[in-house]
Amino acid sequence: MDTLVDRIRQGDRRCLARAMSLMDSAEPQGRRLRDSIRRHSAQVPWWGFTGPPGAGKSTLIDALLIRLRARGRRVGVVAVDPTSPLSDGAFLGDRVRMMRHAVDPDVFIRSLATHHSPGGLSDATLHCARLLELARFDPVLIETVGVGQSEVDVADVADVCVVVLGPGYGDDIQLIKAGLLEIADLLVVNKCDLPDANRLLTAVRQEFAAAAGTDRPVEVVGIEAKSGKGVDELLDRLLELDRSVRDTGRRNQLQYRRVLGEIKRAAMLTYQRALHRGLEDGAVRELVDKLARGDLSLESAVAQLSATVAGAREDAPD
Amino acid sequence: MSKAGPKRILIGKVGLDGHDRGAKFIARALRNAGYEVIYTGIRRTPEQIVRTAVDEDVDALGLSLLSGAHNELFARVVELLQQENAENIVLFCGGTIPDKDIPHLQSLGFRRVFTPGTPLAEILGALEAELAGKR
Numbered sequence: 001m002d003t004l005v006d007r008i009r010q011g012d013r014r015c016l017a018r019a020m021s022l023m024d025s026a027e028p029q030g031r032r033l034r035d036s037i038r039r040h041s042a043q044v045p046w047w048g049f050t051g052p053p054g055a056g057k058s059t060l061i062d063a064l065l066i067r068l069r070a071r072g073r074r075v076g077v078v079a080v081d082p083t084s085p086l087s088d089g090a091f092l093g094d095r096v097r098m099m100r101h102a103v104d105p106d107v108f109i110r111s112l113a114t115h116h117s118p119g120g121l122s123d124a125t126l127h128c129a130r131l132l133e134l135a136r137f138d139p140v141l142i143e144t145v146g147v148g149q150s151e152v153d154v155a156d157v158a159d160v161c162v163v164v165l166g167p168g169y170g171d172d173i174q175l176i177k178a179g180l181l182e183i184a185d186l187l188v189v190n191k192c193d194l195p196d197a198n199r200l201l202t203a204v205r206q207e208f209a210a211a212a213g214t215d216r217p218v219e220v221v222g223i224e225a226k227s228g229k230g231v232d233e234l235l236d237r238l239l240e241l242d243r244s245v246r247d248t249g250r251r252n253q254l255q256y257r258r259v260l261g262e263i264k265r266a267a268m269l270t271y272q273r274a275l276h277r278g279l280e281d282g283a284v285r286e287l288v289d290k291l292a293r294g295d296l297s298l299e300s301a302v303a304q305l306s307a308t309v310a311g312a313r314e315d316a317p318d
Numbered sequence: 319m320s321k322a323g324p325k326r327i328l329i330g331k332v333g334l335d336g337h338d339r340g341a342k343f344i345a346r347a348l349r350n351a352g353y354e355v356i357y358t359g360i361r362r363t364p365e366q367i368v369r370t371a372v373d374e375d376v377d378a379l380g381l382s383l384l385s386g387a388h389n390e391l392f393a394r395v396v397e398l399l400q401q402e403n404a405e406n407i408v409l410f411c412g413g414t415i416p417d418k419d420i421p422h423l424q425s426l427g428f429r430r431v432f433t434p435g436t437p438l439a440e441i442l443g444a445l446e447a448e449l450a451g452k453r
């Protein structure tokens with residue numbers, strides 16, 4: 001394991017790519033690797049990009065890559081797309097917008113599927129971002145699928161959080177109201193070359209002006225990711241946020257938040273599985289009958305079920 | 319999730335032709351068949367395609383081409399894969415490939431060569447067989 005970690009640190013791309021595949025796997029080697037890289041993590045800020053599909057997240061990342069490279073930065077990207085609910089397959093389409101960076105040794109892009117993870121950010125995202133840090137990419141950019149809970153999940157792992165919106169989505173304003181204010185460091189209205197973008201920009205600014213006076217003002221920036229207009233200014237703002245995150249004080253906070261989120265998701269998964277097993281157990285029948293007859297309160301039924309579930313824990317991996 | 323997740327396939331388009339209906343059709347069909355599919359977009363160089371295949375750690379790489387310049391470009395992809403020690407990636411290709419070129423492509427390392435009109439079920443079956451037991 002140590003040799004794999006060493007080789008990744010030395011810049012072995014092939015090892016990095018293979019290690020990323022291991023991150024999705026339940027095999028012991030994957031588990032060990034995940035545990036062994038955690039302590040090397042939280043050295044560099046991660047920039048998260050979220051927002052509805054089609055808003056221009058991938059195009060924006062492509063535009064930022066050009067400019068970050070011009071400033072001499074080595075950049076890692078993890079881009080997540082949804083696993084099809086019908087097959088286990090996925091079309092990982094973010095990378096096609098970033099192909100001009102494919103042969104740049106100082107850019108590493110990895111496409112991941114959600115694997116049905118409800119948050120829209122499979123846990124592999126976090127592990128792959130850590131691997132990119134290990135390989136000395138800085139910063140690390142993360143693109144979410146932008147649906148469901150991913151906006152909120154990305155806040156668990158990203159240190160600088162960018163919400164990208166574009167004209168043409170009727171529910172954009174709904175998205176803003178639904179908690180994005182709390183997680184967004186920057187709100188980007190993309191496609192300002194399109195007439196409808198101005199309406200959106202005005203609406204978003206009004207929404208945020210209403211929330212002004214809170215302790216966390218959010219900046220709203222209009223850009224054209226495709227032509228690059230406004231992207232330099234956006235990058236300047238991002239780099240400022242990046243620098244403020246690098247204060248040691250906040251760095252410990254980052255690691256704490258990332259690891260806490262990791263424990264939270266892993267624990268929920270474990271409990272969920274145990275609960276499903278408990279509900280399949282024959283003993284649950286008795287509980288249901290008692291509850292139905294009125295011989296038991298719902299609270300007691302849940303307490304008894306929890307006791308059964310806790311008693312029948314799956315074999316601990318290590 | 320199973321121990322190893324879905325297999326990953328890169329669909330690449332080298333050369334100058336700008337038609338990618340076939341490539342996109344295959345990409346969609348593979349997604350529906352349960353693969354994780356990455357598509358390079360049109361007019362890519364062999365270097366871009368091989369770099370992408372290695373970084374994305376794909377199990378298979380499918381090249382699509384209609385312009386007829388396949389022999390040199392495909393050979394270059396094979397050469398680059400060898401330089402990267404990535405011969406474990408299962409290679410296949412599709413497009414308007416004359417019958418006379420098929421043996422040459424096979425000798426280069428293309429496990430399967432699909433010509434226009436190959437039924438989808440046949441393509442899926444062949445890939446499944448090639449990828450069985452990998453990883």
Ligand SMILES: Nc1nc2c(ncn2[C@@H]2O[C@H](COP(=O)(O)OP(=O)(O)O)[C@@H](O)[C@H]2O)c(=O)[nH]1
Nearest residue numbers: 052053054055056057058059191224225226227
């Ligand atoms: N008009 C216009 N279209 C854009 C702009 N930026 C991106 N797009 C287009 O929006 C579509 C979706 O872009 P993409 O980056 O894939 O969005 P994502 O799903 O959020 O990653 C593509 O067709 C882009 O070319 C822009 O600034 N203006």
Ligand SMILES: [Mg+2]
Nearest residue numbers: 057058093094
């Ligand atoms: Mg995208």
